[in-house]
Amino acid sequence: MILDPQKIELESMRIIQDTIGEYSCPPENLPVVKRVIHATADFDFLKTLYFSEGAVMKAREALIKHTPIITDTLMLTSGITKKYGLKIVCHVSDDDVISEAKSRNITRAIVNIERSVNDYPDAIYAIGNAPTALIRLCELIKEGKALPALVIGVPVGFVNVIESKNMLASLTDVPRIIAHGNKGGTTVACAIINAITYSVSVSKSQGMNTLPLK
């Protein structure tokens, strides 16, 4: 039994690498793919994860510039690494967001996105749960009101989910990572954010800009 946390992580990643074998993708995407599988034990994501060209590199640059991360749930906020002092914003449980959603009979997720776009139109948007949030974000991008540094579109479920991902897929100017199909979720969004963050933090050893530890 391995109990050392670092050895557990290394052994997990070794098993994943052995299993995915000859899987081919740009080198900056590989740690993201592996961390999603680490978080789900679901190799279906090898087939469904899509990265627009350069999306990970653009997200790394945005993180180095302290670009905020907007999340669709507090559960996602909670899962994102706290090691680097990233600015994470989520209004979904604010009292005034809840009351506005009730009065308009829409999801809190939509109101959260509207407020976040107003404050941070060029943030990193990570949506792991609420397809209505992703749809609203795509609408605001089309209207020219948002220009995110990255959109992570990985909501999960059966209603509006495929539609929301197709809508994001059609926005070809937007750096985007999508888990196509019904699967996805908060742990997937979290794995993507954390993998990109860790890859920035290790890039210092490669002579690149990096995130300082908090």
Next chain:
Amino acid sequence: MILDPQKIELESMRIIQDTIGEYSCPPENLPVVKRVIHATADFDFLKTLYFSEGAVMKAREALIKHTPIITDTLMLTSGITKKYGLKIVCHVSDDDVISEAKSRNITRAIVNIERSVNDYPDAIYAIGNAPTALIRLCELIKEGKALPALVIGVPVGFVNVIESKNMLASLTDVPRIIAHGNKGGTTVACAIINAITYSVSVSKSQGMNTLPLK
């Protein structure tokens, strides 16, 4: 496009029920199974989810008695419904837990479980991430130091995961819900807790004890 949150939920559950069709289980387990699929869009859980006899009913009784829920991650704590004032405990990010784990070169998850068992030996334990937490909990149960009202054993991954679930499976006196295999995760643990909580909250209409809204 459905935007009303309640209609989205109802339609999701209708699609899941249609898809699982003749799937057979005790009636109190069905809402739990469906919410896990709702949270993952992964029908593999139909085959891997195991409930010991009466586990859900025992967990309902425990919740009505305000039994605390111990979690292995703050992400899980964050995802559990806040509607009913449930007591949720997680020490995994406490400074003294982090320093003890470092000095013993073990996971924080283990130290979190040891402290929680000391304070709440008969709590509901929900483990969605850390197999080392589940293994330590099973050891403490075997030693007679813990007698949980329910153990939710659904860690995810490739190292220690199957072993931890097999260990829980062998503790036949313990009310337990297990997702066998490598899959599981924080969202699965969260779905299980929330489904049981919601089923308590609706049981009032069936003349049973219930959880008051906070």
